[in-house]
Amino acid sequence: TNAATNSGKTYTVKSGDSVWAIAQKTGVSMDTLRSLNNIKNNFIYPGQQLKLSNSNSSSNTSNPGKTNAATNSGKTYTVKSGDSVWAIAQKTGVSMDTLRSLNNIQGNFIYPGQQLRLSGFNSSQTTTKTNSSTSSTGTYQVKSGDSLWKIAMEHGTTVERLRSLNKITGSMIYPGQHLRF
Structure with missing residues (x-):
């Protein structure tokens, strides 16, 4: 009765709810809730209807820009x-x-x-996790607008590993620089 469900397929967000709390209440994982409802940065609002399962095919392809999700x-x-x-x-x-x-x-x-x-x-990305700070798998040439974070995400590594491999102490990189990753 606490979870406003519609045949177990939707949940109405209440004041004070979080994605985590809804996942706990409904038994649906946080990632599934985010994916089914295109939730970005865990932002939800009271009254919002959240899908709990993918019963309608309308949301299957209506999310082309979910690279930031x-x-x-x-x-x-x-x-x-x-x-x-x-x-x-x-x-x-x-x-x-x-x-x-x-x-x-x-x-x-x-x-x-x-x-x-x-x-x-x-x-093979995770098979090299043992002492991965001593070996690199490739190089990348920095482009204008790049950041260590962006480069790390694009190459499946971490900012700390980029810093370690390239002896970078802060976050200063420059276009044309070659970084090992």
């Missing part, structure tokens, strides 16, 4: 201001050690906007 088949999480490794582990159900390992997190250092892997990809 934190879904990627439910395998990533975008760090928000105030997040910690512990809080993300609680929200996603992924252990802190797994988060650190998959994302090459040193200590607990994460930053808003960072995309964190929530599970291993079945590719």
Whole structure:
């Protein structure tokens, strides 16, 4: 009775709800809620009707610009201001050690906007996680408008790894610079 459901297929957001709380109430994962409802940065509002399952095909292809969404088949999480490794582990159900390992997190250092892997990809990207700071897999020439974060995301690595491999202490990079990743 607390969850406003329509044959178990929708949920009406109430004041004080969060994506995490709705996932807990409905048993639908946060990533599924985000994906089905095109939720960006966990922004929801009271009265919003959220789909709980993909019963209608109308939302299958109505989302062409979801490159900025934190879904990627439910395998990533975008760090928000105030997040910690512990809080993300609680929200996603992924252990802190797994988060650190998959994302090459040193200590607990994460930053808003960072995309964190929530599970291993079945590719060679995660097989080199043991002491990955000593070897690189390629180089990239910096273009105008690039940032370490953007380059890290495009190449499946972390800002810390880019800094380590290229001996960068801050975030200063310049067009034409060649970076190892």
